[in-house]
Amino acid sequence: MNPALLQEAIDSILTHAPLSNQSQETARGAIEVAQAVLAGRAKAGAGWHHRTNRAFALPAQTACLAQAVVPFEIPGSAIGQGGEHVAKYDPAAGIVYKTNLPEARKYGYVVDQAGEADDLRLCLREALPSEYLLRLGLQNVVFGDAISLQAIASNPCIEDYPLIVTAQPYAGGEMPTLEEIAMLMMDAGFKELPMAMLRPAAFRSPVWYHAENEIAATDATPGNFTKLSNDVIVPIDLIIHPLPLAILQETARRTKIDLAV
Incomplete structure (x- = not known):
């Protein structure tokens, strides 16, 4: 993976x-625990064979986040809820505030390998807090976003799963077409992975891969992008995370696919 890019994302x-x-x-405390969480991510990386390490890392990372939990009233009015976030919009500041879902024990998703029974095909699995934070940083550096960490808030639904509160500049505009999104991803150096490498019905959009930086991206649907102008398209909520090329090569061997990335 590209160490300089990952450090820039962090x-x-x-x-x-x-x-x-x-x-x-509040923000300073959130930054400090996020730094500690990210520093301990090394052994809990992607890949089916690292699943045990991730199982131990999850309670350790949520306990670390809990050290900075504070009451935090998220500004703005609710603008909807998806499968990963609750979002509020503050029109005076032009900011959208997001948290992970309070009623779910998860911090979004990342692309990873499914199990041996699925020939290690790619799927979406629940992310660790460290992976979620890195995902946000990668969206900033790869696509020029400005997501910032605001607080670690108490969770009204599940006490031991703190909420990660972020702020993101509001980007209003029309939704791009799938063809326009594909062009954006290719212009950014990504290639679409073969469908045969994916677990059936695991994704609602293609999985893209940047081989030089060893980064996977998905959830590239029109609702997760916006057109700032006819020539400028930006992602709002892309699932993007490091995925070692060796993992893809392992999946390609198991599924007898000629991987060309």
Whole structure:
């Protein structure tokens, strides 16, 4: 993987940039525990064979986040809920605030291998907090977003699963077509992976891969992008995360696919 790009992504999401009128100490505490969570991610990486490490990492990382939990009133009005986030829009600031879903024990998803029974095909699995934070940082550096960490908030539904509160500049506009999204991804250096490498019905959109940086991306649907102009398309909520090329090669061997990325 590209160490410089990953470090840039980490630095991006650890930037101290509180946007609300709530305490700067809140944002500073969130940054400190996020830094600790990201520092401990090495052994819990992608791949079917690392699943045991991830099982141990999840409670350790959520316990780390809990050290910075504070009451935090998320500004704005609700603008909907998807499969990963609750979002509120503050029109005065032009900011969308997001948290992981309070009623679900998860921090979004990442692309990874399914099990041996599925020939290690790719699927979506629930992300660790460290993977979720890195995903946000990668969206910043790869696509020029400005997502910032605001707080670690108490969860009203599940006490031991803190909420990660982020702020993102509001991007209003029309939804692009799938063809326009595909062109954007290819222009950014991504190639679409063969469908035969994916677990059936695991994805609602293609999985894209950037071989030089060893990054996978998916959920590239029109609802997760917006057109700022006829020439400028930006992602709002892309699932993007490091995925070692060796994992793809292993899946390709098991599924007898000629991988060309």
